[in-house]
């Protein structure tokens with residue numbers, strides 16, 4: 001079984017039903033991709049719809065395993081099969097029926113009104129804690145940083161990411177320096193796991209797509225993230241007081257350092273071709289996403305749950 005970072009889009013939006021397509025367009029067992037506006041992320045989110053035995057089902061279109069396009073998959077025994085590595089997700093619940101994915105697909109409620117299919121995001125654990133006030137405060141923060149203008153003091157994307165690399169390096173040093181039996185070591189390891197996941201998420205979502213036109217390193221970097229996620233999963237499973245953990249932690253530290261250094265020496269340099277203004281705009285977007293990832297109760301709850309699952313309990 002392969003375990004990795006969950007690659008699905010997990011925004012809690014949209015909260016209310018949005019019309020997405022005419023029912024008549026959907027053919028039986030033919031996955032169909034639509035997009036909805038995600039108010040919290042200020043971006044479109046992909047959803048795959050499947051009409052099956054008189055019902056319409058909806059789930060996130062990006063596979064939780066490695067981001068494969070589920071709308072290009074097929075229906076088999078009540079599940080939707082990902083075309084990349086064959087994970088099969090229950091049409092009704094989004095739960096994994098067959099691996100390699102270990103995370104369910106984000107789910108959507110579906111209703112049909114006047115011939116239109118409407119969807120809204122089904123709540124996940126922790127989403128209730130996100131009140132409308134919190135969402136609008138987060139939106140204001142994102143707007144202030146991203147929309148309209150980019151503050152002159154905004155840092156460039158490569159500077160923001162370099163600083164985060166340094167945070168990751170320090171976290172590794174801290175965990176390595178702690179005694180194996182120190183109870184706080186597990187907490188520190190969880191913090192490291194969360195920051196590593198957040199780092200990969202912002203690069204996968206914002207930085208890599210933006211630098212793709214000027215850097216050939218992007219596909220290899222995505223693959224490296226998957227490899228790091230697998231190594232992290234193994235370290236979490238071992239538990240911080242075992243000798244095998246020390247070895248795995250060292251290997252992960254080396255791999256992260258190697259990947260981060262190669263970004264700094266190659267991709268970040270090539271990114272300069274995007275120009276100063278664009279890099280500052282990306283820097284503001286990355287900082288906003290880092291804040292959101294760290295502060296959102298839903299995202300915290302989701303990461304905590306995943307880390308517990310990887311730890312095996």
Ligand code: FES
Pocket residue numbers: 063064065066067068082083084085086087099100101
């Ligand atoms: S990307 Fe979907 S199964 Fe691997």
Ligand SMILES: [Fe+2]
Pocket residue numbers: 200203221225259263
């Ligand atoms: Fe990276």
Ligand SMILES: [Fe+2]
Pocket residue numbers: 161165199203260263
């Ligand atoms: Fe990085």
